Amino acid sequence: MADPRLAVRKTYKLFIGGKFPRSESGRSYEVGAADGTFLANAAQGSRKDARDAVVAARKAFPLWAEATAYNRGQVLYRVAELLEGRRDQFVAEVADGEGGSPAEADRLVDAAIDRWVWYAGWADKIAAVAGAADPEAGPYINFSVPEPTGVVAGDAPQSSSLLGLVSVVAPVVVSGNTAVVVAAERTPLPAITLTEVLATSDLPGGVVNVLTGRTGELAAVLAAHMDVNAIDLCGVTGQDVAALERAAAGNVKRVMRPAGEAEDWAADPDPQRLLAFTEIKTVWHPVGV
Amino acid sequence: MTDWDYAPAPESRDVVRLRSSYGLFIDGRFSEPVDGSSFKTVNPASEEVLAEVAEAGPGDVDRAVAAARRAHTDVWGPMRPAERAKYLYRVARLVQERSRELAVLESLDNGKPIRESRDVDVPLVAAHFFHYAGWADKLQHAGFGPDPRPLGVAGQVIPWNFPLLMAAWKLAPALAAGNTCVLKPAETTPLTALLLAEILQQADLPPGVVNVVTGAGGTGRALVSHDGLDKVAFTGSTEVGKEIARTLAGTRTRLTLELGGKAANVVFDDAPIDQAVEGIVNGIFFNQGHVCCAGSRLLVQESVAEPVLDSLKRRLATLRLGDPLDKNTDIGAINSSVQLDRIRELAAAGDAEGAQRWQPACQLPDRGYWFPPTLFTGVSQSHRIAREEIFGPVLSVLTFRTPAEAVEKANNTPYGLSAGVWTEKGSRILWMAQRLRAGVVWANTFNRFDPASPFGGYKESGFGREGGRHGLEAYLAEGNETLGPPKAELSGDGARHG
Numbered sequence: 001m002a003d004p005r006l007a008v009r010k011t012y013k014l015f016i017g018g019k020f021p022r023s024e025s026g027r028s029y030e031v032g033a034a035d036g037t038f039l040a041n042a043a044q045g046s047r048k049d050a051r052d053a054v055v056a057a058r059k060a061f062p063l064w065a066e067a068t069a070y071n072r073g074q075v076l077y078r079v080a081e082l083l084e085g086r087r088d089q090f091v092a093e094v095a096d097g098e099g100g101s102p103a104e105a106d107r108l109v110d111a112a113i114d115r116w117v118w119y120a121g122w123a124d125k126i127a128a129v130a131g132a133a134d135p136e137a138g139p140y141i142n143f144s145v146p147e148p149t150g151v152v153a154g155d156a157p158q159s160s161s162l163l164g165l166v167s168v169v170a171p172v173v174v175s176g177n178t179a180v181v182v183a184a185e186r187t188p189l190p191a192i193t194l195t196e197v198l199a200t201s202d203l204p205g206g207v208v209n210v211l212t213g214r215t216g217e218l219a220a221v222l223a224a225h226m227d228v229n230a231i232d233l234c235g236v237t238g239q240d241v242a243a244l245e246r247a248a249a250g251n252v253k254r255v256m257r258p259a260g261e262a263e264d265w266a267a268d269p270d271p272q273r274l275l276a277f278t279e280i281k282t283v284w285h286p287v288g289v
Numbered sequence: 290m291t292d293w294d295y296a297p298a299p300e301s302r303d304v305v306r307l308r309s310s311y312g313l314f315i316d317g318r319f320s321e322p323v324d325g326s327s328f329k330t331v332n333p334a335s336e337e338v339l340a341e342v343a344e345a346g347p348g349d350v351d352r353a354v355a356a357a358r359r360a361h362t363d364v365w366g367p368m369r370p371a372e373r374a375k376y377l378y379r380v381a382r383l384v385q386e387r388s389r390e391l392a393v394l395e396s397l398d399n400g401k402p403i404r405e406s407r408d409v410d411v412p413l414v415a416a417h418f419f420h421y422a423g424w425a426d427k428l429q430h431a432g433f434g435p436d437p438r439p440l441g442v443a444g445q446v447i448p449w450n451f452p453l454l455m456a457a458w459k460l461a462p463a464l465a466a467g468n469t470c471v472l473k474p475a476e477t478t479p480l481t482a483l484l485l486a487e488i489l490q491q492a493d494l495p496p497g498v499v500n501v502v503t504g505a506g507g508t509g510r511a512l513v514s515h516d517g518l519d520k521v522a523f524t525g526s527t528e529v530g531k532e533i534a535r536t537l538a539g540t541r542t543r544l545t546l547e548l549g550g551k552a553a554n555v556v557f558d559d560a561p562i563d564q565a566v567e568g569i570v571n572g573i574f575f576n577q578g579h580v581c582c583a584g585s586r587l588l589v590q591e592s593v594a595e596p597v598l599d600s601l602k603r604r605l606a607t608l609r610l611g612d613p614l615d616k617n618t619d620i621g622a623i624n625s626s627v628q629l630d631r632i633r634e635l636a637a638a639g640d641a642e643g644a645q646r647w648q649p650a651c652q653l654p655d656r657g658y659w660f661p662p663t664l665f666t667g668v669s670q671s672h673r674i675a676r677e678e679i680f681g682p683v684l685s686v687l688t689f690r691t692p693a694e695a696v697e698k699a700n701n702t703p704y705g706l707s708a709g710v711w712t713e714k715g716s717r718i719l720w721m722a723q724r725l726r727a728g729v730v731w732a733n734t735f736n737r738f739d740p741a742s743p744f745g746g747y748k749e750s751g752f753g754r755e756g757g758r759h760g761l762e763a764y765l766a767e768g769n770e771t772l773g774p775p776k777a778e779l780s781g782d783g784a785r786h787g
Contacts, residue, residue, distance in 0.1 A: 066723070129432065134741040134757050137416060140734065144743050144759065229748065242539025249534035251703065252527065252546065252749045260541070270434075272767060280743050280754050283722045283730045 015195035017056030018205020034099030045213035053209035057178035060206030065176035073123030080116035097187035119170035146278035148176035150229030153222035161187035171274035188212040223247040230254035310341040314486035316356035317496025324348035333400035334622040345502035353500040354517040357469040360497030370426035377422030400622030420740035421461035439467030441519035449475035450579040466764035476505040545753025550706030553699035554584030560711035572735040582707035623658040632681035639674040705747030
C-alpha cells in the first residue's frame, strides 16, 4: 500500500507593491484554525513593512487615480471573476479560520464575490451621485467632482476574514485611492490568498497592499504616518481608537471610526464607505465672450 | 499738472450704535458671564477701543450648550421643516435690511475695506442664509438617505478674517438641518456675531437655537471639549485644527475642519496678462491676504515672468492703503498686532533666506496695524515664505518651465485648499484642474464664493465641505449611522434615534 501523498503547504507572506515579500523583520506568528489546530505561520509585519507598503501605495496612486472609471470598474469586476474561479479554496480557508458550517462559509464567500461586483459598478457612477454643477450668482460656471483622498490605511474587521476585508478594501480602491490594509490578526489567511487573486486581476502593483501581523503594532505606525491621507479604524477596538485618532491628527487624516455596534458585514452595503474616502473638488471658470 | 489724487470718501459710522459693553447671547438673551471675565475689542485701523465684550468661562459654555440642547429637544428638532425654513428666510431678509450697519461694523472691528464688507461679505451672508433656508424642508431629497436626521447640538468656532460670513457658513447649514448651535466668534472680531444675535432676536428665532459665546482660546477649548456636543465645526489655523482633532479622539462627536492654505496661482505663457494680474492681485491682496484660500504662491511660467511682474508692480503701485471706511480703499488694516508681528517675522525670514522684497511706495497711517502690499521674487520652494501660511498681503513668486513642473510645485505643500490656473487653453485648464490637489480650483478667476457651491480642503487644509448640498452632510446623520453618546437618552432626545 502506497503512503498517502504529503501535501505541499503554502508559505503565507505579505503583499506589498504587487510582490510577496516576507516580513523584513524575519518574524512570523502561528495561525490556528477556529478549533485551535495549526494552519500556518503568517508573516508578522513590522514598522518597516508598513512604511514600505505606504511607499508602494503612494507610488501607485497617480496612475490608479488617473485610470478611467470604466477601467477601474473592469479591474474590480475581474477580481470577482477570479475569486469565483477559486471559490472552493476560499470557502475552505474561511471555514477553517472562522469555524462555522461549510454552508455558512459558502454564503460568506458568495457575498464577498458579489461585493466586488457591487463596488465595481460604482466606479463610473460616483461622480453622478456625489458631484454637482451648481448655479452661481454671477457670470461663472463651476462643477464639483469627487476625487480619491490618496493613500488610505485600513484595519480590516477582526470578525470577518474575507467578506469584512473585501467590504473595506473595495470601496477604498474603486474611486482611485490606493490602500494599505492590515488583515484580521487571528484569521489572516484568506486575506493573503485574496492577494493572489489581486495580483492576477490587472490591478496595478501597489494599489492594494496587505499586511499581516499584530493589528495594534501596525495600526499605530499607519495612523502616525505622514504620507497616509486617511485611516479606517473598523478593525480596532477599545482604548486603541482614541490613541490612533490622536496620532492621525498629526497630518489631519480623515478618520473612519469603528461603528458603535458590531457591524453586520453580510448586510447590503450603502455607498457611505466609498464616499468617506473621496474629496470634493470644485472647478470654476468665468463665462463670457 | 492735474492732481489726480482721490478725495477721501468715508462711509459714515453713525449707522452703527456701539454699546460700551456686550454680554453673552445665551438662551435668547444677553447676559453677564457667570464665571468669565471681559476683554476689549479694538479697531485695528486706529487702535481705538470699540467695546468691552464678555469672555465666557466654562460655566457659561455649559449654560450655552444646555440651552442649545433644550432648544433642540423641545423646539427646533420637532419643528416642521418648512417653519425652520421660514425662520432662515427671515434672517436672510433682516441681514439685507441691516446690511449697511453690518458692513460698517465689520470694517470697524476687522479692519477690512468697506468696499469688501459691503460688496462681498454681507451680501454673501444674506445669500448663504437664503440658500440654506430652502434646504430645510428638502433634506430627504439631498442624497443623504430617505430619512436624514440632525445630529443635535453643534459647537462652532470661527476665525477673524471673515467674522460674519464665517458665522453664516456655520449657522445656516446647521440650522437648516435641524441642529442647534453654540457659536464662538474670534477674540478680535466679536461684534458682528453679536449684532447677528440681535437680528436673530428680531427674527423671533426661538431662544437657545443659536447661542453666541465670545472669548479667546480658552473659551474655544471649553466649547470644543464640552461633552454635550454632537458636532464640532472649526475654521482657523491648521495647528489649532489638529489640537481639536486630538481633543475629540475616541469620542463620537463629529468633526469638520476648514484650515490653512498656501495656494498656488499658476500663470501660463498664453494667459491674458492683464486679467491674470487682476486675478493675482485679487488672489493675495483681497482682505489684506487674511484669506485661507489666498493665492499666496504665484507660479509664473519663466517665459512671461518679466512682463507679468512688471505689470503686477505697476498695478500694486495703484493700490490704495488706508482707512477701511473710505470707499476708495483697496487695502485695509491688519487685523491685530499679533498678526502684524507674524507677517513681519515671516517677511523678515524671506529677506534672511535670500528672496528679494519689493514694495510700492506706500504711506502707512501713524496709528493702527498696517503692512504694505509686498512681493518676494527669487523665492525657492524651501523658503519659509513658500511653505508657511503668512496670512497677510505678501506674495511669493516662483517660476516654472513645463506644466508638469507647475503641478509638481503647486502640489508641493501639506495644504490643499485652493489653486488658480491662468491660460487661454481649455484642455490645459482641465488637465491642470485634474492634477492640482486642492478643494477649489479657480481657472481664469480667483477667490470666487457662492453659497450654492462647496468649499473645503484636501490634505492638511481640513476635511468636510461648506456650501451647497455638500455642506449639509456635516450636519446630518446618514444612513444607518448610530450616534454613540448616552447623553442622548439622558436628554430624552428622540430625534437622534428617530
